Amino acid sequence: MKLGFIGTGKITASVVTGICRSNLSFNKIILSPRSKSVSQKLKKKFRKISIAKNNQEIINSCNWIFLAVTPIVGQKIIKNLKFKSSHTIISFISTMTLPQLKKAIKVKAKILRAIPLPPISLKKGPVPIFPPNKKVKNFFDKIGTTVEISNEKLSKNFWSTSGMMAPFYELLSTMSNWLVKRGVKREKAQKYITSLFVALSEDAVVNSKKDLKYLVKESQTPRGLNEQGVKELRKAGFYRSTEKTLNSILKRLNKV
Numbered sequence: 186m187k188l189g190f191i192g193t194g195k196i197t198a199s200v201v202t203g204i205c206r207s208n209l210s211f212n213k214i215i216l217s218p219r220s221k222s223v224s225q226k227l228k229k230k231f232r233k234i235s236i237a238k239n240n241q242e243i244i245n246s247c248n249w250i251f252l253a254v255t256p257i258v259g260q261k262i263i264k265n266l267k268f269k270s271s272h273t274i275i276s277f278i279s280t281m282t283l284p285q286l287k288k289a290i291k292v293k294a295k296i297l298r299a300i301p302l303p304p305i306s307l308k309k310g311p312v313p314i315f316p317p318n319k320k321v322k323n324f325f326d327k328i329g330t331t332v333e334i335s336n337e338k339l340s341k342n343f344w345s346t347s348g349m350m351a352p353f354y355e356l357l358s359t360m361s362n363w364l365v366k367r368g369v370k371r372e373k374a375q376k377y378i379t380s381l382f383v384a385l386s387e388d389a390v391v392n393s394k395k396d397l398k399y400l401v402k403e404s405q406t407p408r409g410l411n412e413q414g415v416k417e418l419r420k421a422g423f424y425r426s427t428e429k430t431l432n433s434i435l436k437r438l439n440k441v
């Protein structure tokens with residue numbers, strides 16, 4: 186199987202790194218020349234990677250094509266590319282809907298949308314795909330956790346939650362800075378905070394079949410520090426504002 190990537194930016198670099206670190210079997214990965222610095226770096230780092238002269242060359246020589254350009258570039262270039270009905274085309278483009286992709290691609294190929302996130306480079310993290318597809322699910326399950334979605338409208342909700350990565354890191358950064366201000370060395374502060382949140386996340390995954398409220402309750406002792414933490418943050422509107430922000434990201438996505 187030959188995998189082609191049109192658009193070699195942040196998300197392609199993460200997905201290609203995940204693929205090359207996995208036991209997925211493939212013959213070749215062909216990257217678009219843009220961005221030159223990212224594609225050259227990936228080619229140097231991993232075997233089986235080559236860089237095409239142009240986007241059409243990728244389509245002509247690959248079975249699976251990943252579309253990883255920004256929406257504006259996608260609207261401009263996809264309609265001018267010639268696909269075959271034997272292709273599987275997986276779009277990472279945030280705001281191009283399936284009907285828009287079908288119209289631009291023209292031939293009756295297998296077309297899907299997927300939302301990988303940067304930790305895919307570590308073979309971790311969720312990958313919502315729409316519509317469901319067994320082969321594509323098996324592929325992403327080797328480099329993350331595939332979540333099949335049967336209704337395109339639902340996928341917008343997942344796009345909204347993916348806007349919470351930077352707020353999450355901001356929380357880690359705030360807590361680390363707080364420790365540093367109190368005299369802890371930055372390296373130690375960051376080691377402590379990051380390993381605390383890794384442990385909590387792993388515990389949450391183990392318990393992810395239960396309602397997550399269970400962990401909120403289990404981690405509090407009556408009149409303990411965690412009870413104080415969650416109560417004060419609730420009172421301050423911390424969680425309500427998280428929900429409000431998700432709503433406003435969704436509103437923006439619904440306008441596109």
Ligand SMILES: NC(=O)c1ccc[n+]([C@@H]2O[C@H](COP(=O)([O-])OP(=O)(O)OC[C@H]3O[C@@H](n4cnc5c(N)ncnc54)[C@H](OP(=O)(O)O)[C@@H]3O)[C@@H](O)[C@H]2O)c1
Binds near residue numbers: 193194223258
């Ligand atoms: N970053 C994420 O976490 C993430 C997650 C899921 C989905 N996505 C989606 O994936 C898409 C790409 O996101 P990104 O963060 O990877 O953006 P990015 O870093 O800006 O990458 C886009 C790449 O497209 C290249 N490009 C521009 N015009 C091109 C053309 N005509 N042909 C081929 N390549 C061209 C750019 O190259 P130059 O630098 O040379 O202009 C750039 O390297 C977006 O639609 C985004 O919504 C991103």
